[in-house]
Amino acid sequence: MKRKLNIEEVAEYAGVSTATVSRVLNNYPFVKDETRRRVLQVIRETNYQVNAVARNLRRKKTLSIGVIISNVLSSFYSVIAKAVEDTAIRNRFSTVLCNGGDSPEKELGYLKVLHENRVDGVILSPTGKNRDYLNLLISSGIPVTLIDRTVKGLQCDTVLINNREASTEVVRHMLRKGYRNIGFIAGPLDRLTGAERLQGYYQAHEEEGVSINKELVKVGDFLMESGKAKANELFEEGKLDALYVSNCDMSTGAYVAIKEKGLRIPEDIGFAIFDDPDWASLVTPGVSAVRQPVYTLGSTAADLLVKRIVNGSGSVDKEPVKIVLEARFIERGSV
Amino acid sequence: MKRKLNIEEVAEYAGVSTATVSRVLNNYPFVKDETRRRVLQVIRETNYQVNAVARNLRRKKTLSIGVIISNVLSSFYSVIAKAVEDTAIRNRFSTVLCNGGDSPEKELGYLKVLHENRVDGVILSPTGKNRDYLNLLISSGIPVTLIDRTVKGLQCDTVLINNREASTEVVRHMLRKGYRNIGFIAGPLDRLTGAERLQGYYQAHEEEGVSINKELVKVGDFLMESGKAKANELFEEGKLDALYVSNCDMSTGAYVAIKEKGLRIPEDIGFAIFDDPDWASLVTPGVSAVRQPVYTLGSTAADLLVKRIVNGSGSVDKEPVKIVLEARFIERGSV
DNA sequence: TTGAAAGCGCTAACAA
DNA sequence: TTGTTAGCGCTTTCAA
Numbered sequence: 099m100k101r102k103l104n105i106e107e108v109a110e111y112a113g114v115s116t117a118t119v120s121r122v123l124n125n126y127p128f129v130k131d132e133t134r135r136r137v138l139q140v141i142r143e144t145n146y147q148v149n150a151v152a153r154n155l156r157r158k159k160t161l162s163i164g165v166i167i168s169n170v171l172s173s174f175y176s177v178i179a180k181a182v183e184d185t186a187i188r189n190r191f192s193t194v195l196c197n198g199g200d201s202p203e204k205e206l207g208y209l210k211v212l213h214e215n216r217v218d219g220v221i222l223s224p225t226g227k228n229r230d231y232l233n234l235l236i237s238s239g240i241p242v243t244l245i246d247r248t249v250k251g252l253q254c255d256t257v258l259i260n261n262r263e264a265s266t267e268v269v270r271h272m273l274r275k276g277y278r279n280i281g282f283i284a285g286p287l288d289r290l291t292g293a294e295r296l297q298g299y300y301q302a303h304e305e306e307g308v309s310i311n312k313e314l315v316k317v318g319d320f321l322m323e324s325g326k327a328k329a330n331e332l333f334e335e336g337k338l339d340a341l342y343v344s345n346c347d348m349s350t351g352a353y354v355a356i357k358e359k360g361l362r363i364p365e366d367i368g369f370a371i372f373d374d375p376d377w378a379s380l381v382t383p384g385v386s387a388v389r390q391p392v393y394t395l396g397s398t399a400a401d402l403l404v405k406r407i408v409n410g411s412g413s414v415d416k417e418p419v420k421i422v423l424e425a426r427f428i429e430r431g432s433v
Numbered sequence: 434m435k436r437k438l439n440i441e442e443v444a445e446y447a448g449v450s451t452a453t454v455s456r457v458l459n460n461y462p463f464v465k466d467e468t469r470r471r472v473l474q475v476i477r478e479t480n481y482q483v484n485a486v487a488r489n490l491r492r493k494k495t496l497s498i499g500v501i502i503s504n505v506l507s508s509f510y511s512v513i514a515k516a517v518e519d520t521a522i523r524n525r526f527s528t529v530l531c532n533g534g535d536s537p538e539k540e541l542g543y544l545k546v547l548h549e550n551r552v553d554g555v556i557l558s559p560t561g562k563n564r565d566y567l568n569l570l571i572s573s574g575i576p577v578t579l580i581d582r583t584v585k586g587l588q589c590d591t592v593l594i595n596n597r598e599a600s601t602e603v604v605r606h607m608l609r610k611g612y613r614n615i616g617f618i619a620g621p622l623d624r625l626t627g628a629e630r631l632q633g634y635y636q637a638h639e640e641e642g643v644s645i646n647k648e649l650v651k652v653g654d655f656l657m658e659s660g661k662a663k664a665n666e667l668f669e670e671g672k673l674d675a676l677y678v679s680n681c682d683m684s685t686g687a688y689v690a691i692k693e694k695g696l697r698i699p700e701d702i703g704f705a706i707f708d709d710p711d712w713a714s715l716v717t718p719g720v721s722a723v724r725q726p727v728y729t730l731g732s733t734a735a736d737l738l739v740k741r742i743v744n745g746s747g748s749v750d751k752e753p754v755k756i757v758l759e760a761r762f763i764e765r766g767s768v
Numbered sequence: 769t770t771g772a773a774a775g776c777g778c779t780a781a782c783a784a
Numbered sequence: 785t786t787g788t789t790a791g792c793g794c795t796t797t798c799a800a
Binding site: 439440441451452455456458459483484485487488489490491492 | 793795
């Protein structure tokens, strides 16, 4: 096993000082061509790779951003991860991806790891429980951008989806189609997306002058299993003529429940979902769905963050930006 | 914006030396309780977070492992990413996730970034084109573990799936059901998974004494679009009584093609796939599929890597380990 | 049980 | 255009 080269040895081989090697490494312009050539040759021949750890220590920058999402396995978050990474790379940043699993403890743990590793910025879809630590991060000069959710009393850039409006549109559509007993499987109400999509459900009923039956609303946890369980509860409790599920994973579960129950869509039950997983357009009939601009959500957040990082500490006091992106309802045959 | 604390200031506040603070930070046992208490209190009060960049430089370890997969958006790779991360965390390592996109250039770029950042080890699903650099990594003491694919002439731990055998099983099943014109959409043949699954297709035909019609074999690129395109080619060219698609993304495309063509499964066409995406068990009839132990693939690889890292440079010369995991055929109604 | 001090590998200010 | 050198923040020997 070869020992690892350092800049000093490269300098020695090339017959120059470490400063000159450093200049070559960093494309500093005022190096004689002949010198630069010699240094580059040594670097090539020895397979020297700069030690970024030392460089980062010295520069007090890491050119990296931390990303905390709840779950790479969910297509929503993996698209966000991809978008953030693409955008970061384009700006010469690398990303450190963490699966917070929607657990405040895991989230805090990752925030600390990212802080310790001195990432230049953090993007996260927050649980909402770590405001104090996030504030600490921000005030110590590590900018934070929130995705898809907010944290009360935290001053930082945020990129959101117009959940309530989009949700209202779905339900309004269903009501106008004549459905009157629309079951709704909500997400956790202490989460912005969960709460807002439920608000949309209510708002549509009010706007259309249809009375609300609260028993038709079940609160799930945004995971597949709960979609199936809550759908089955609704089926057992009584007469539903339609079902609207508030995110992709629960929709998968609910769809399975419908199939297992032998119900036909849309004859026996209307069906619509928030989020647009692959299978929604594959099944027959296609499932009407709300498509969120997920990639844009991630890339917008990354752009905002990079901008803050590049502007440096001067941007700490700059007014936080809040961007709301629009989700779109896609009508297929299911409702 | 508060300036960032360093260990010296903590030492000063606590009235001890930096060495003692370091000892407390690292749970060194021989520190007087009273001293430890005082230091911990200062750390808590000041929200001090150790600078891992400096620590890593000094220790010449980063407690991190690099992961290069082709695409987080694919469920296969995102499960691997999750498995690796879970396993890493359990061993107190963090992960740096990179989307190599199956491009040798991107892969090389990421390998260099990971090398520069002195990750303690690398896990990747290799394109196969960067053997020299991987060798450099290994010989300079950064262990590498390959997932799902091999690289000719590279001595390192590898975790694979028994693609050929599993693929043989699917096709054998189809042949025994009486299908005689089984279209096959293969993956890139220069990739291990692509080649082996095709071998299985041939092997089953030979074993069952059924002659092979090479026109029924189309080579795709493992992406959704090509699944759809190749399926349509097969439909146009003639009489197929079944279709077998060699990975999940192409299956999605092929399934869409079948639906758009108005073919019924399994009456008009038998259908089976390698990989088991969510929708395969949701549609009616369910699609018979090969389920790979994807999570295990990732966690096994991570375990091997962590072991090498922990054993240190002594393990460089240890014989590479090769583990082959078994995929399982799940019969549903589609074939 | 604690402290002093060297040094990890690099960058950048300053001097030449 | 190049070299000298201090120092980023930490860990770890060695000595006390």
